Amino acid sequence: MDDLDAQGTFRGLPLTTEQDAEVRHYIKKKKQRNEPWDTPELSAMIKDMLDPPGDDDDTADIDDEEETRSVAERASAFIDEDMDPIEHNEEWHAAMEAEVMKGPRR
Structure with a gap:
């Protein structure tokens, strides 16, 4: 299951179209290799997308x-x-x- 909801983005997160496509691509590649896709790497990638490093230094x-x-x-x-x-x-x-x-x- 891809954890998609009515909003159409991964887990309903406020992702841009490009970010959502990157997440979906990551999941697709993992599934093609029969590897687990819900990994710490995916979590870190999403965290960076939602709160990019360096943004808090105004x-x-x-x-x-x-x-x-x-x-x-x-x-x-x-x-x-x-x-x-x-x-x-x-x-x-x-x-x-x-x-x-x-x-x-x-």
Whole structure:
């Protein structure tokens, strides 16, 4: 039995069409090999589908933006304002690369 219900997804879980197809494919392959399909591997796959790793880290984007902004500000401090625009741009990029190589400041 595939544990399908009226909703049409595996065990009535809130899966996307692609995820549901992947689960069904996994079960079909296991059945073709006469292997048990309700395995810890299937449970782990479904858990990852419902709660993907890394989704609970919403602050990472904000931290990355703040870090990028502070790197740019530190790089700008090394640039002479009286340079011609091309030289200024090249020096700014070089300073940005140097700041990035130093790593995050935490």
